Amino acid sequence: MSEPREPLRLGTRRSKLAMAQSGQVAEAVSRMTGRPVELVEITTYGDTSREHLAQIGGTGVFVTALRYALLRGEVDFAVHSLKDLPTAQPEELALAAVPVREDPRDVIVARDALKFTDLPRGARIGTGSPRRMAQLNAYARSHGLDIETVPIRGNVDTRIDYVRDGRLDAVVLAAAGLSRIGRMDEATDFLSVDMVLPAPGQGALAIECVADDADLIAALAGLDDPFTRVAVTAERSLLAALEAGCSAPVGALADLPPLSAPLERGDPQADGQIVKEMRLRGVVGTPDGQSLVQLSTTGPVPETHDQAMTLGRELAAEMLAQGAAGLMGERAH
């Protein structure tokens, strides 16, 4: 008979979203390793501060306390929303797995089940994210819509309450967050990524442990999705190269490009080969939507971390050449 094994300790924030995603990963890890996983709740500064996230300014307010718990050996691994993770990876910690990404899009929760295009003139839309403000306002400008973006913050429940009690016509949220807390049915419209590019890493999770725990890294590797990993690596490399923090008005998404015409037609040139390509799109803009730099590049799926990093850096360099830096306002660092 095998010895009973110690449970793995998963450090998690207390928020409903964090508990939901940690719970889902705990189950997957426990299924895969045959070891029980116990959740250890940790309070982070981002959870307790009442200041606006954009005012706190620093990247990673949700992440730091979990990382200290890992480094102190209080927990064995932690689950983060990848979009909340600072782009610099500390040497002592390993990004052990990036599981398959969920829907990366933003959605709105609007009153009266309204779609975005049905919002009335002067509609008040709540979001604390300069990225969402920039792109919504730019879209409104170019389509002759009259909307007002209203800065709010708070967890997903709090933000939906703004609509429920009539203070706002709509709020913008990440589809993945709503889905993980089981409230996806309250979304009234998806915002297409052609209209609003998501935050780098949105919809993806990061599973982190200490870099010298080789056994655990090997065990967690089973949860890794290589495509999601290179995609978010390229997105975050773009973000880092723009020297932008997590609250900067930067959107990025790497995904499969629409099938190219020759492949759709079964062009004999393609020789029966499906050419695996990835498209990386990036956007940066002023929150009022007056100025926006949006670029895209398509090429073979990166095969290594370095290739993915290069892809993001190169697109960022093109964006900077088109004036991206001037649109980001105060630099986070």
Ligand SMILES: NCc1[nH]cc(CCC(=O)O)c1CC(=O)O
């Ligand atoms: N900003 C906080 C945050 N961090 C991750 C998610 C959602 C889940 C995800 O994007 O992976 C959210 C909520 C939101 O933006 O609506």
